[in-house]
Amino acid sequence: MNIGTLGRAVAMPVAKAQTRSLWFNVEGKGVARVLREMNSIQEEDGIMKQLNQRQFHEKKWQRRIRKKAESNIRHVNRELGTIIHQIFQRKKTGQ
Numbered sequence: 001m002n003i004g005t006l007g008r009a010v011a012m013p014v015a016k017a018q019t020r021s022l023w024f025n026v027e028g029k030g031v032a033r034v035l036r037e038m039n040s041i042q043e044e045d046g047i048m049k050q051l052n053q054r055q056f057h058e059k060k061w062q063r064r065i066r067k068k069a070e071s072n073i074r075h076v077n078r079e080l081g082t083i084i085h086q087i088f089q090r091k092k093t094g095q
Contacts, residue, residue: 026087034084042073 026034058066 031084031088038080
C-alpha cells in the first residue's frame with residue numbers, strides 16, 4: 001500500500017438517486033394548485049432540504065455534484081413549467 005494514500009480520505013461512489021414518473025391531472029385545477037402539488041412532492045422527496053443545507057468546507061468534487069443536481073432541478077422545473085403553460089393555453093383555446 002502506498003504511504004501517500006493512507007492519510008487521504010477515499011470518496012465513496014454516490015448512490016444513484018431513484019427517479020419516479022410524475023403524472024399530474026390538471027383537469028379543473030389552477031396553475032397555482034398544480035405548482036403547489038409539484039412543490040409538495042419535491043419536499044416529500046427531500047430535494048429542497050438537501051439543497052438548502054449549508055455545506056461548510058465543501059470540497060471541489062462535492063461542489064460539482066451539488067451544482068449539477070441544482071442544474072438538473074432547474075432544468076426539470078423549466079420543462080414542467082412549459083408543459084403546464086401549454087396545457088393551460090390549449091384549455092383556453094378549447095383544443
